[in-house]
Amino acid sequence: MREFDAIVIGAGMSGLAAAIRLGMYEKKVCLLEKHTITGGLNSYYSRGKRRLDVGLHALTNYMEKGERGKPLAKLLKQLRLPYDSLELSPQKQSRILFPEKELVFTNDIEFLTEEIAKNFPTQVDGFLKLLTKVREFDEVNLDNEFLPAKDVVRHFIQDEMLLEMIFCPLLIYGSALEDDMDFSQFVIMFKSLYLEGFGRPEGGVRRILNLLEGKLKELGVEIEFKKSVTEILTQNNIVTGVKLESGEVIHAPLVFSSMGLPETLNKVFPAIHHQTPIGxxxxxxxxxxxxxxxxxxxxxxxxxxxxxxxxxxxxxxxxxxxxxxxxxxxxxxxxxxxxxxxxxxxxxxxxxxxxxxxxxxxxxxxxxxxxxxxxxxxxxxxxxxxxxxxxxxxxxxxxxxxxxxxxxxxxxWHLGGCVYGSPEKTRRGLTPIKNLIIIGTDQGFLGIVGAMLSGISMANLYGLQGETV
Ligand SMILES: Cc1cc2nc3c(=O)[nH]c(=O)nc-3n(C[C@H](O)[C@H](O)[C@H](O)COP(=O)(O)OP(=O)(O)OC[C@H]3O[C@@H](n4cnc5c(N)ncnc54)[C@H](O)[C@@H]3O)c2cc1C
The missing domain is CATH 3.30.70 (Alpha-Beta Plaits)
Known part of the structure; x- marks a missing residue:
């Protein structure tokens, strides 16, 4: 029977990033992936000579080389990846197209502000106040309570069409909730899309995955493909390891799962009662x-x-x-x-x-x-x-x-083919099972950058500070 310090389920963005962080500190990590390739929701495939990306319309959280304090800078630092390795190129411009109105935005928020001033002149002061609110809000605080974002934004924006136009890209690029989102998630998305913006790594998603896979190789962490976790084993409500489809049992005192919250809880053995909704x-x-x-x-x-x-x-x-x-x-x-x-x-x-x-x-x-x-x-x-x-x-x-x-x-293997996970997030990564930690989408941080940051922060919090939960 194999024994590890930690098991990571899933080699999508969050699982890869978590395994890298644990590997960097010489933890013995077992990274299990059901598919034959990495990437999960943000993967790729080939048809003839063509290489197609599944996810990656754009990498959000664009930054120029040398900028500090931004989410992408933190991510690269934590994974010890040089900025140049992404070969990022910024977007030209993007457009929100409604029946009678259009707003163009770039990676410079001034541009969107001017567009709003031109198309919704009575709303620009409110938009500037909303910008201040967004900039000052601590969206990654794990203790933030749920706040319906549209209610908050209506304090600043009275024109319903403008409100809908502002929300449109933010919802479709990252809300597990229908028609609204949590205000913390609104701020995360607002900063990622409008304040930082879009970029594309040369070669698309494969460039990111190659970098992450290369890092794991360097650290001696093997990705085990075609390894489907069928049971998450527990004793007295504490995780002890996993069982694979092949029947193999692997033991570890800490399990990080990127499968999704309901998907993970459905695999707990002995079974526990839960009512986590599917997205x-x-x-x-x-x-x-x-x-x-x-x-x-x-x-x-x-x-x-x-x-x-x-x-x-x-x-x-x-x-x-x-x-x-x-x-x-x-x-x-x-x-x-x-x-x-x-x-x-x-x-x-x-x-x-x-x-x-x-x-x-x-x-x-x-x-x-x-x-x-x-x-x-x-x-x-x-x-x-x-x-x-x-x-x-x-x-x-x-x-x-x-x-x-x-x-x-x-x-x-996301239930219901859902892309943004369950509407119920576990921002601290906790589950009813001690030391079974949720990473990625259902920890509440999604998208390519968000999922990687989730894997990093959960690995740091629970895997690298000797903290048990
Ligand atoms: C069409 C599309 C376009 C997108 N476009 C963008 C974009 O432009 N920009 C952006 O930032 N984000 C985009 N996203 C969102 C982004 O891809 C996801 O938010 C992010 O990749 C989620 O990563 P994750 O690690 O949380 O989960 P996942 O990627 O879902 O990783 C979970 C992994 O677990 C594995 N797994 C599942 N069950 C088991 C099991 N039983 N045993 C072992 N392994 C298992 C899966 O195979 C998968 O690899 C897009 C998504 C889609 C679908």
């Missing part, structure tokens, strides 16, 4: 590859948050996917274009149960419907943003692929 937010994504670049089509933004109604319905739709809104990611439109083809990714909020209920042939047919819808959506976008340009034709497509909530579930 409802999942997505479809259509990936298009063209020989022409988006700029040739008149699309010059990096990311477009489009919504065809005055209100933004950030909630699971009744239908397979929500037609009114989409995120359109254009990876060519970072300041450095690292793609040989034009790539366009369209993401919609989607209903996991509706996709799951489909028979195989109907599932295929519905994916084709989604493609047809998205192709028209793309042309409508071109018509609105670049009316002088010609529509693109399906014959222009070099390649396409689509994934749905059931694909997310199949490759990450």
């Amino acid at each position: 409802r937010m999942s997505f479809t994504e259509t990936l298009y590859f063209f020989s022409q670049k988006p700029a040739d089509m008149g699309l010059n933004d990096t990311i477009i948050f489009a919504n065809q109604a005055p209100q933004y319905a950030y909630r699971r739709p009744d239908s397979l996917f929500q037609k009114e809104s989409a995120v359109i990611c254009l990876p060519n439109n970072f300041t450095h274009d690292d793609q040989s083809e034009g790539v366009i990714r369209l993401t919609h909020i989607a209903n996991y149960d509706a996709w799951k209920a489909l028979e195989k042939t109907e599932y295929k047919a519905q994916k084709e419907n989604l493609h047809n819808y998205d192709f028209d959506y793309l042309n409508q976008l071109i018509q609105r943003l670049a009316p002088a340009k010609n529509a693109v034709q399906k014959t222009d497509l070099a390649f396409k692929d689509l994934f749905t909530p059931t694909t997310v579930e199949r490759y990450t």
Whole structure:
């Protein structure tokens, strides 16, 4: 029977980062991953010669070399990675597109402030006060109580359309709750997206994963692939180890799990009673590859948050996917274009149960419907943003692929294919089982940078200071 100082379940962003921190301090770490590759929700795959990213529209929390005190700087320092190793290039500009209004933002908050002054002149003073509130708020304090963010923001912003426009990117890039978010999470996302902004590591998500895997190799920590944890073993409500699908039992006095809170609690043996809800937010994504670049089509933004109604319905739709809104990611439109083809990714909020209920042939047919819808959506976008340009034709497509909530579930084992985890977070990482610690999404820190910071901070707190819980 193998024995370790700590077991880390999952080699996604949080698990990789936690294992690196523990390995740096010579802890004997066992890193178990059910899949054959790293990355989890932010992974990659290949189709022929093409390399496709699953996650990574953008790395949030952009910073320039040498900036201090920012989340990305802390992350790089903790993992001892040089800034240059990311080869980050900043976004050009992104756009929030509502029926009658548009707001463009860059990595410089002054730009968004001017856009608000231009489009919502009566609201700019309130927005400046909101900025002060956001800057002064301690969003990472683990003791913060839940506060509905829209209630707080309404004290500063009275125009409901502007409020919806400000929330739109923040919700779709990181809320496990429907239609609102916790104010701490709002501040995290506001700072990550609007105050710091978007960047792209050269080569996409693979660059980040290669760096993390390289670091683990350097430290002598092995990633054990195709190792599915089926039981988390306990004695008197204290964790003792895990059991794998193969039947192997591995012992450790400390287990970090990135599977998700309900997913983790469901595996505790002997079973415990829990009512942790499963998250409802999942997505479809259509990936298009063209020989022409988006700029040739008149699309010059990096990311477009489009919504065809005055209100933004950030909630699971009744239908397979929500037609009114989409995120359109254009990876060519970072300041450095690292793609040989034009790539366009369209993401919609989607209903996991509706996709799951489909028979195989109907599932295929519905994916084709989604493609047809998205192709028209793309042309409508071109018509609105670049009316002088010609529509693109399906014959222009070099390649396409689509994934749905059931694909997310199949490759990450998140219940309900949910991307932002349970609406119930455990900010201290604690569970009813002593020394069983939640890291990543369900500790409340998500996204690429957030999940890595979660893995780091939980490993520091519970694995490196001799603290038991
Ligand atoms: C389509 C999409 C686009 C995204 N775009 C962005 C973006 O542009 N920017 C951004 O910052 N974030 C983005 N995200 C969000 C980001 O990917 C996640 O928040 C982050 O990767 C979560 O990391 P994690 O470590 O918490 O969890 P996960 O990545 O889910 O890691 C959990 C790991 O546990 C493994 N596992 C599960 N069950 C078991 C088991 N029983 N035994 C062993 N291993 C197991 C899984 O295989 C997985 O590798 C996106 C996500 C998606 C799906």
